[in-house]
Amino acid sequence: MLKTLQALKILFLTHRVPFPQNGGYPIVVCNTIRGLVSLGHEVSLVALNAKKTHHQHNDDDKDLLSKIKYRAFDININVSVFDVAVNLFSKTSFNIDRYYDVGFERLLIAELKKTNYDIIQFEGLLVSLYMTAVRKNSKAKLIYRLHNVESQIWHRLAQQKSDPFKKSYLKMHAKRIKNYELQQLNNFDAIAVFTAQDKSTLLEYGTKIPIQVLHLGINLDHYKPDFSKTEFPSLFFLGSLDWLPNREGIEWFLENFKQELTEGDLRVKFYVAGNDIPERFDDYEVMGKIFIQGEVDDALEFVNSKSIMIVPLLSGGGMRVKIVEGMAMQKCIISTSLGAEGINFRNGEDILIANDQDEFYEAIKRCIADEEYCKSVGLKARKLIEAEHDVNKVTQKLVEFYQKMI
Template structure:
């Protein structure tokens, strides 16, 4: 098959969960003998540096990009209030990106066009006018659901009202998009059911993100005892919300237990306010050179997500590297894991703190859960397995003509 993959950010280098998911899709399709053209939006937060892209990647993907300034502007956000449009989506609309899609589709025919996330779906009418390819939404999240959950957890009444409006408009747009696509590859079964409940009646399946397993990546690096860590892209609101909840509600309990634990906060786009924290035994690292090296150097991984949707790629990464992970139910949503076997689930501050303390005290318990987690990824989430599911879904869509 000849496939066009349209991305809301550069998939490579894979600097965050969304980019990892997109790049793993690209590599899986290429490794199975299919042609892939990658067209990406680049933004101030997600620029593309062509010097960092290998010649092999550029040639194998025919990589192309268009810059869109998606920066949030108070003036634009204010005037958007007097429309019925989603400001989250409007920021990704560009005449130049439309022209690039037209140029590609006039030049070449495709069997399948992957829309990577809701944020590139405004270009579907242009695609449909020029191509007979099957259009598949690769839904990384149910976008409005994230904002509904954030609104539920927001205490400031003015902020809560605005976030509720954003969620409502996103939901309306999401429902409209469902009428224009041929199929959905959702990240999780939960998301699949959500889309069905929104009225989607065409072909849909749940296909999680695969993990490209490297058997040589786990070596005998020394692990810092009594270390707890969080790593994530800190330009995503649910990550900030979860870290704040952990710092204010969970970490004080752990300190009272006199565990001598040290908490490390890492990730790109770390807000300046975190570097000014004056909390006992908290080390703010920010962006790390190698996420895998950072994972492997620390002991206990926390994923305190309170309002996400879709699938946490960082959990898949941590599991593949044999880490013991403590997460909320929402954080682990969509992953076929079992609390107490290959992950630990804790949804309130007391249980979360107890789980961290238990892992600090019992190395055998940590090792057992980490090993079980690694085995889960190897058996169910290898990128080759996941890619074959995606290809079968595309072939089924094509056969439905």
């Protein structure tokens, strides 16, 4: 076990319970905590439980929970039609406001009075609602880890809409969320981002505090591809569809490629898996050709069983965990430039970039016809992840960043 000179007391605040680790946000949070624990730091996690779910923990979860202090707090984030209507006349966005709970704030204050933390890490914008209370009750350095520039997501979503009302509505929320971001950013002590693009955006926003680019880190020991179990050719998408950019992207892909996959030249099976897939997606299913699978028991087993990963992301930002995981599993990946943001890829070498329907078509056609090419792309992708996304290297850099702040 690696040790640093000074063992730190670190508190993580999350807007959702990061168990099970079945999506980008929980994977990032838990990988970071594991890395810090392995370096000898004392870590606590306080999470909002917006879905009020209480899962059975698997062995990996139990192992991590045995090494940290953990508390989850149930919170109701549901909003009524009346709440949405009232919010139209507000200056803030209910998408943020609904994550404030006075009971959670009291719990947090009690925790801060009990323990003198060195670092408090806010995992995303939604928990920044509690920053004022944290400042008043702790001398810790406050680090904001930016998973996405939230206003940018809403702005890009608005750009994709043709309906004037929807476009206007999304633009309104983008503006309100940006105003909130601008108010909050410089109130932290420092910010950690995953991509240089996000750092540039924050600098354009007038951020004056230190910003550190730290790549997303994964435990490479967990990613062991077995090509004897891989179906070639096969296309797949894996992602949580409660995140709007994922849902929008996969809908775009299905609308544009359903006919090509079922009746055209792209003779390949397509599998869609992930959490919170709306029932209407069942309409896209075509027996023996397009499979809407929903949540899978073992995400890495699912990834291993398929050969070509698609990431048709049209909005959003930050770094996509599923791409990093797919690369670690030596998958041949076809993604938009936006989806691959923050990864030091070489187009055509360790990933294929496709930004419109024609480019996706050509990339898919090339990949399904050449298994050796796909394997070559996947092998180079794995080497890239080994060089730049090893969680041990990334976490060590995070600790150095913490210690500079202290």
